[in-house]
Amino acid sequence: MMSAVKTRSNEINMEIYEFGDGVFKKHHITTSEQIKPFLEVNHKFWLNLYGLDNESLLKEISEIFEIHPLTLEDIKNTSQRPKFEEFEENIFVVCKMIYSKNKSREPITEQVSILFGKNYIISIQENPFDIFDPIRTRLENPTGKMRKMGTDYFAYTLLDAIVDKYFDCLELAVEKIEDMEDSIISQSKKTKLPEIFLQRKTIQQIKRTVWPTRELLSAWKKSENPLVKKKTIPFINDVYEHVIEIIENLEIQRESISALVELFMSNLSLKQNEVMKTLTIIATIFIPLTFIAGVYGMNFEFMPELGWKYGYLLIWIFFLGSTLAMVYYFKRKKWF
């Protein structure tokens, strides 16, 4: 149904899903004019848009649905902060989708704008991305809740699908962090600092997206707008709890990463200490001995020891004795 190709689309793609009791039709449309007839029909419909570059089309749509100019700005500005805004005729929700294309890189954030009125839901994505596929499947089910409940429930399912992606992203990060933790503790393979810092950035990025989503949901829960039905509140509450869970988890991961850096640095210190001990033991044993050897290598004419019969033997006894004494000393100091 949807191409898996995720190239930045230069034109707006539009799909309309008409649905209601016993009704479900999908329409591919290309102009804003084609939307108008649906507004008069008795069924609800979902307009799904990809791409933000066709400004004139966006403007026409915003006129059809009476969207405030600032809201249109918010839709087009992809760095908009997630928020929940109520208008007389409809409710506007901006949120962020996060997904990881590549495990070794930071996740990518994309904006999704959702607008729902009495009998329509509009969702606007930056690029075609298959995040709403399961929703299409659920819509096809003639006895499912999707068809019976209001547009606010529909908007909830979209948001729920997005928040579920946060869990995927978080899990990926947690997995990576735990891998690094194991590898640092067991010292089995080399974990490098930049990897840890990358995960820190990932956690930070998810947090940055999830925090305002919490506020958004909190506002939704408390909304007294007639478009938000009482029956939907428990579901909104459910997503809200998921978001709280993600936030708590992120905090824990943040602490884990700090602990990881600390562990990494202290492992480094431990290794440094070991290196220094090796050097010191070797130097402390052999530097004095080398000196003694140097002494008997001197060419003074009068050096009585050199003539002794057992001089050489005695000096070896001294060498070995001194080495043993040193080894014993370091052993007692628990240097090795």
Add this chain to the structure above:
Amino acid sequence: MMSAVKTRSNEINMEIYEFGDGVFKKHHITTSEQIKPFLEVNHKFWLNLYGLDNESLLKEISEIFEIHPLTLEDIKNTSQRPKFEEFEENIFVVCKMIYSKNKSREPITEQVSILFGKNYIISIQENPFDIFDPIRTRLENPTGKMRKMGTDYFAYTLLDAIVDKYFDCLELAVEKIEDMEDSIISQSKKTKLPEIFLQRKTIQQIKRTVWPTRELLSAWKKSENPLVKKKTIPFINDVYEHVIEIIENLEIQRESISALVELFMSNLSLKQNEVMKTLTIIATIFIPLTFIAGVYGMNFEFMPELGWKYGYLLIWIFFLGSTLAMVYYFKRKKWF
């Protein structure tokens, strides 16, 4: 009464305890059909379930007790965040049990769901675990409070038993932390960093469980549901205070662990310093002497000192004098 075997049960285990003034009967049941008669009886009853894998049975039970589909989801999803939820007919509490199988590992967390209505309490555990044994014993006592008070008091005793386990877990961690502290200060045996980090994770895990439990109890305290009787509030308050105490304690332990890591690292630095001093003292004394010995080991034809009668004696006097001067210098610098 309960097997000590704690294997993951693949089927749901059900026990019903019927109780009231002068009444106490235990029933082993296997189908949801067997529950229905109890609903009609005048006594209160406690339904204790183990295992979450028999989906159809859970669904049947949820229909008998009119449990909301989202609540059923919460029961089955073992990563559910602790919470307190009020419905028209009953109150739903999710909480977490923590226990340590093994001192050298992180504690294990298991979910316990509690649902209580006017004359029934349902508790659902992941695995058979003997945490509620003392409650069974108290139920057997015909004059005990358990029989006289309402189902909310019963739910309180279940929660109280769970929170008591938190104390056990915490105490184990505190003990370990104090052991490590002593061993680091006295430097008696080697405490390794990964051990400290394991305790940090344990503390973090308990905290993660206890924080939402606090919110849960706070909601319970403030609840105006007729199922929550005024007489039970002081008891809920009591558990609440225990949880606050645990939270304060966890914070203290978290600080202790940070201080411990700091102490560990600074001990390492102190040792490193000592190692470096040893090396420097030896090197500073003997490297110049070795040089001098090397000088008189040179083979120049014209080296007047070599012919002196007391040359060798003088050079030894120089060696010893220089060593003594160095030792004095380091002593004055308080290097040893």
Add this chain to the structure above:
Amino acid sequence: MMSAVKTRSNEINMEIYEFGDGVFKKHHITTSEQIKPFLEVNHKFWLNLYGLDNESLLKEISEIFEIHPLTLEDIKNTSQRPKFEEFEENIFVVCKMIYSKNKSREPITEQVSILFGKNYIISIQENPFDIFDPIRTRLENPTGKMRKMGTDYFAYTLLDAIVDKYFDCLELAVEKIEDMEDSIISQSKKTKLPEIFLQRKTIQQIKRTVWPTRELLSAWKKSENPLVKKKTIPFINDVYEHVIEIIENLEIQRESISALVELFMSNLSLKQNEVMKTLTIIATIFIPLTFIAGVYGMNFEFMPELGWKYGYLLIWIFFLGSTLAMVYYFKRKKWF
């Protein structure tokens, strides 16, 4: 229209922009007397001032517009904290402009005071700076919002222009920080600590300016003053959201810088470790060998090995064997 020269002006510069439906005139004035006629006219006007040194003129103006003595103090005191103050006849806003003259230095902060009444807006800058140029352009557009909306909308556009500058400043800092991050991770070129600390100061300075601006806007949003029209609130809300976004971003940058310093320091530790290993390997291999060579350089009369036929060969075999053993030992310890 405006000179790009930004020297500290020693005299006050005044411009009046008269505007309204179909009306737009610009007047250069030099005395406070010239302002009075505009107060009687039916149009709105914008009085733009540069320079704070002509005390008597400021005093005269403050008398014309009935400005409270403490407010006049706030205008003149360029270290005033941003704030929103309501009076009976007008509203007073102090805010801060930030701009970077030079990438390698901290940004410069300048105070802008805005006062607006029913039909006038006064803006007072420390120095002529072209921040309000786009506003002049928008004013020239006869059908633009600027002309139709009230003075509070005008004040909003001024503040919006100022907040936009914060984004520029922030972006510059973010760019620098990301550059440093890349260069530290790839170790391509030398990033020095003072550079990192400069960026930290920049972030701190923006934060210091933006925080009270948030409070200012929050007060404005909640204001029930008749001068603040309901239609302007969404616009104020929009700037407020921008400020929140900047604050969140600053927090993230602050954390990034901390991570950067940590990364820098740990890179240093890693390098130190490498240096120490090099030294230790060389010393551990050659110091014992030098000792052995020293031994056979001794001049004892009776040293049997010296007379052996293969003595010299054997000693070389020993030298090489010992070196290889050491290399193997360090390889196994993963020292290189």
Add this chain to the structure above:
Amino acid sequence: MMSAVKTRSNEINMEIYEFGDGVFKKHHITTSEQIKPFLEVNHKFWLNLYGLDNESLLKEISEIFEIHPLTLEDIKNTSQRPKFEEFEENIFVVCKMIYSKNKSREPITEQVSILFGKNYIISIQENPFDIFDPIRTRLENPTGKMRKMGTDYFAYTLLDAIVDKYFDCLELAVEKIEDMEDSIISQSKKTKLPEIFLQRKTIQQIKRTVWPTRELLSAWKKSENPLVKKKTIPFINDVYEHVIEIIENLEIQRESISALVELFMSNLSLKQNEVMKTLTIIATIFIPLTFIAGVYGMNFEFMPELGWKYGYLLIWIFFLGSTLAMVYYFKRKKWF
């Protein structure tokens, strides 16, 4: 009046002080029966108890004064968190006494439970400890406030005496911390890390006691119980302010200790740096010289320099020149 012996008493010790206008009598009693007559008398009385081991006596007393079972639990459980609890007939306060037996050890915490009703005050201590001696003295004064004011004022004086002890404990810690600070800055004597960590623990322990005391007093201040008279509120407020002062002080001490550890560690780094410099200077000067001496100690048959008349002189000139050059280089680098 009170034995200074502070051994853990195995039996409960009871004293009753009967007081009122012109009345003051002290009674030693041994059974709970002896308390009852006082309840009927017109005077107020203070029942002071030591020891928590005689369970049956505590139970009898709790029955006489109608103490809630959970409150009795709180009295017996010496790890109870400080709190303020109001009942219909009386008010119950749990607080903690801190005292230092030994300067070089953590302070000891003991629980004091206070219960006051219309005409009685009960104080229960773990061990006989002379903390309430000044109160006895004040009671003996026939014109003092103690006799005239209500039981809540009496309870206040008890709490005030306890909070005063916190100041003593804090002062002792502050003194120790300042001593360590001076000794670290002046480097006069060796302060060891474990000492710093002990003070950190002491600060933490006081904090742990004082925080809930603040909550306790805050609840007392806001209490609308008729037992809490309006005239006593300024006094409660006074203790409350003392507690706030202690808390602020503790925070400052906590920061001081962190700074102290930082100072300690950086001093260590400075010393390490000095040690390394010494080593490096010596090694850098003498290792190359030793090499040169070694070269002319080689036994090659054809080494022209060895035959030169001034060879030995020249080599010494080289040695000295090279040493001077090195010293100059290090001086310029400000290594010493």
Add this chain to the structure above:
Amino acid sequence: MMSAVKTRSNEINMEIYEFGDGVFKKHHITTSEQIKPFLEVNHKFWLNLYGLDNESLLKEISEIFEIHPLTLEDIKNTSQRPKFEEFEENIFVVCKMIYSKNKSREPITEQVSILFGKNYIISIQENPFDIFDPIRTRLENPTGKMRKMGTDYFAYTLLDAIVDKYFDCLELAVEKIEDMEDSIISQSKKTKLPEIFLQRKTIQQIKRTVWPTRELLSAWKKSENPLVKKKTIPFINDVYEHVIEIIENLEIQRESISALVELFMSNLSLKQNEVMKTLTIIATIFIPLTFIAGVYGMNFEFMPELGWKYGYLLIWIFFLGSTLAMVYYFKRKKWF
């Protein structure tokens, strides 16, 4: 007018300034009896006291002005926390003056108590200190606000003078911190750690004084006491804003100091790294060479190389070649 001598005065010094419309008289008084007549007069008066040691006089004054015993305690206890307390007849303010006698030491804190009723202001200082001189000057101005406004405005001017001193203290600290920052970055002169720690203490001390002053002012602003006139509120608000500014500044300085310590420590690490590199380069080049020289210094009878004609030349070629190779290796590793 005031002696600059600031010795601890052992006796209380009293001055009364009588003022009102067209009235201004200064009186030196020595007994509390002399105060009473002023209470009956129609003018307002300011009683300025120095010294807290004459207890009986303080007591007499407290009786004249009906001061609560706890308030008298607060006046005498110079470690009282700043606070704002309202009574029926008067308002009591305790605040702290900070001044630096000596740039290289922590600032000194002194308590100032202010009490004002309908027509009197009392200020009590620990020592004669010329902080209120500008207020005396302003009082002498017959048309100034001081004479017209109420006693609460007078109290405000006293507090304002005190808060202004905080700015002086802060500026001094900021200057010192920026000096240290410059000297650390440019490494021009030696900044020592204890200096940084002293500034940290100064910042902490100002913070400790300013925080409760903020609470004090907040309480004053919200006070509904008839003694606090509406016209004075903007002035109180002004001081309040100053205090907020100081607090924000202190926070920034605190962070600057932390950054400074970090910078200091990382500079130390950088230097340590350089020292280690020097050592390692020298040792890595010369230790192997010394070994080779040692080899050819051995006295084996059969060492063919020694007899080679170009042996000595070859060995020098090897020495130089090996050194060059090493230098090239270190260059490539960017060690120097």
